[in-house]
Amino acid sequence: xxxxxxxxxxxxxxxxxxxxxxxxxxxxxxxxxxxxxxxxxxxxxxxxxxxxxxxxxxxxxxxxxxxxxxxxxxxxxxxxxxxxxxxxxxxxxxxxxxxxxxxxxxxxxxxxxxxxxxxxxxxxxxxxxxxxxxxxxxxxxxxxxxxxxxxxxxxxxxxxxxxxxxxxxxxxxxxxxxxxxxxxxxxxxxxxxxxxxxxxxxxxxxxxxxxxxxxxxxxxxxxxxxxxxxxxxxxxxxxxxx
Amino acid sequence: xxxxxxxxxxxxxxxxxxxxxxxxxxxxxxxxxxxxxxxxxxxxxxxxxxxxxxxxxxxxxxxxxxxxxxxxxxxxxxxxxxxxxxxxxxxxxxxxxxxxxxxxxxxxxxxxxxxxxxxxxxxxxxxxxxxxxxxxxxxxxxxxxxxxxxxxxxxxxxxxxxxxxxxxxxxxxxxxxxxxxxxxxxxxxxxxxxxxxxxxxxxxxxxxxxxxxxxxxxxxxxxxxxxxxxxxxxxxxxxxxxxxxxxxxxxxxxxxxxxxxxxxxxxxxxxxxxxxxxxxxxxxxxxxxxxxxxxxxxxxxxxxxxxxxxxxxxxxxxx
Numbered sequence: 001x002x003x004x005x006x007x008x009x010x011x012x013x014x015x016x017x018x019x020x021x022x023x024x025x026x027x028x029x030x031x032x033x034x035x036x037x038x039x040x041x042x043x044x045x046x047x048x049x050x051x052x053x054x055x056x057x058x059x060x061x062x063x064x065x066x067x068x069x070x071x072x073x074x075x076x077x078x079x080x081x082x083x084x085x086x087x088x089x090x091x092x093x094x095x096x097x098x099x100x101x102x103x104x105x106x107x108x109x110x111x112x113x114x115x116x117x118x119x120x121x122x123x124x125x126x127x128x129x130x131x132x133x134x135x136x137x138x139x140x141x142x143x144x145x146x147x148x149x150x151x152x153x154x155x156x157x158x159x160x161x162x163x164x165x166x167x168x169x170x171x172x173x174x175x176x177x178x179x180x181x182x183x184x185x186x187x188x189x190x191x192x193x194x195x196x197x198x199x200x201x202x203x204x205x206x207x208x209x210x211x212x213x214x215x216x217x218x219x220x221x222x223x224x225x226x227x228x229x230x231x232x233x234x235x236x237x238x239x240x241x242x
Numbered sequence: 243x244x245x246x247x248x249x250x251x252x253x254x255x256x257x258x259x260x261x262x263x264x265x266x267x268x269x270x271x272x273x274x275x276x277x278x279x280x281x282x283x284x285x286x287x288x289x290x291x292x293x294x295x296x297x298x299x300x301x302x303x304x305x306x307x308x309x310x311x312x313x314x315x316x317x318x319x320x321x322x323x324x325x326x327x328x329x330x331x332x333x334x335x336x337x338x339x340x341x342x343x344x345x346x347x348x349x350x351x352x353x354x355x356x357x358x359x360x361x362x363x364x365x366x367x368x369x370x371x372x373x374x375x376x377x378x379x380x381x382x383x384x385x386x387x388x389x390x391x392x393x394x395x396x397x398x399x400x401x402x403x404x405x406x407x408x409x410x411x412x413x414x415x416x417x418x419x420x421x422x423x424x425x426x427x428x429x430x431x432x433x434x435x436x437x438x439x440x441x442x443x444x445x446x447x448x449x450x451x452x453x454x455x456x457x458x459x460x461x462x463x464x465x466x467x468x469x470x471x472x473x474x475x476x477x478x479x480x481x482x483x484x485x486x487x488x489x490x491x492x493x494x495x496x497x498x499x500x501x502x503x504x505x506x507x508x509x510x511x512x513x514x515x516x517x518x519x520x521x522x523x524x525x526x527x528x529x530x531x532x533x534x535x536x537x538x539x540x541x542x543x544x545x546x547x548x549x550x551x552x553x554x555x556x557x558x559x560x561x
Binding site: 035053114147190191234235 | 262265266268269273274277278279280281282297299301306308309310311312324325326327328352356357358405406430431507508509510546550
């Protein structure tokens with residue numbers, strides 16, 4: 001199958017190779033949570049809720065009482081994929097993604113400012129169309145910032161792939177299931193540091209670099225967008241408070 | 243729009259947007275310039291030695307925000323005031339909390355802080371009003387003072403060396419709160435004032451604006467002196483058996499709904515504003531349950547916009 005049209009250079013969904021899907025973010029969607037956000041990348045749609053910092057529920061999980069404990073739970077809604085299938089709670093894929101999100105967020109949260117407490121992040125995929133990992137990280141960042149949790153920097157994530165000998169930004173489900181290499185990058189946007197790097201399949205070293213460059217560009221674009229949303233939200237709250 | 247998922251019709255939407263736009267235009271321009279998000283640079287003059295306060299960090303010699311909020315400058319100190327965040331306790335704050343656990347010699351209270359607060363048996367007045375050492379019997383009778391899920395009003399005493407937060411309730415005005423409603427609002431909407439206890443005589447209602455964003459609206463209780471005769475206590479227990487009159491209950495609900503509307507719109511909660519909102523709902527014959535309907539939200543937003551415009555005009559006129 002041709003993922004990039006050789007004549008026009010367009011991808012299956014009509015994007016150019018270095019084009020991202022439409023982004024949409026909204027904060028404050030879960031009223032009972034301390035912070036919450038909805039994040040869309042094209043047809044991928046993720047909701048995140050943050051509870052905390054709050055008292056540690058299970059003392060045995062606490063490793064270091066001088067730092068906050070960060071927990072994360074990732075779930076895919078049954079209706080999120082094309083075939084409706086009941087997914088068991090602790091399957092390998094979701095456990096792995098929970099861990100990935102937790103580690104990525106923990107790298108940016110200033111945990112030492114909140115001793116004896118825990119932060120819970122719940123992310124749920126409402127619609128899955130490729131790049132759920134990235135969308136979850138972006139949603140979690142928005143929700144954490146909304147909850148007023150101090151962070152070093154904004155963490156954003158974006159994926160890139162290499163199909164039909166051209167690097168493609170932000171793969172959708174069709175491109176993702178083509179079996180080609182899929183690089184997911186998470187960066188601290190301002191500090192220019194990589195906090196997450198995952199790749200399926202193999203890539204030659206020189207092409208890997210161009211693909212990663214592309215993904216980092218995507219991350220930066222998302223970071224700009226996320227900061228716009230947060231700034232607008234902060235201003236709104238301040239205006240209304242009077 | 244955040245926290246507001248109302249079934250607005252076309253006119254209401256336009257009116258609400260107009261009112262919010264009005265509020266935006268009334269806000270001082272400095273407020274929007276001082277808003278920052280995570281990882282924004284805070285412009286400072288590098289020559290004067292500034293002190294970095296909460297919500298700031300150092301990155302490559304520049305001051306960077308670690309929170310979303312508004313930059314505040316006090317002399318040399320630069321800090322970020324957060325909006326939506328958990329409560330940050332200060333000594334002397336009056337707070338309302340809920341008992342979640344009874345531990346040896348102490349109660350644990352949920353107060354919207356990053357940890358549970360501790361209220362020691364020794365730092366509260368006993369119901370008999372006598373000052374004495376707390377005995378083992380007192381410890382066994384702790385459940386007769388507060389049980390789990392009771393709502394309690396107390397004062398922040400301070401941080402213990404192990405980092406836990408301690409409370410005290412050494413006055414008749416503190417203690418268990420009964421016969422009313424507890425509302426939770428974001429903590430930034432309650433400002434620290436001299437007075438947090440309010441007795442609204444016209445309604446026979448007590449209103450406590452806890453600094454932690456827990457607001458209590460309940461039936462008025464008389465604060466009694468410790469030197470009471472036995473008969474008075476008898477009267478008190480009789481009173482406990484009598485019901486709250488239906489009128490008072492309605493007033494409680496009306497005031498509680500006023501708080502709900504104001505907090506959902508994100509307006510700072512002051513006693514004047516709450517009373518004004520409740521009065522407005524009475525004078526325009528809005529039923530208690532209709533106060534949470536779209537129309538009343540829009541009216542409240544418009545009223546607030548008018549009020550702030552008047553304030554601004556007065557201020558400019560005085561100059």
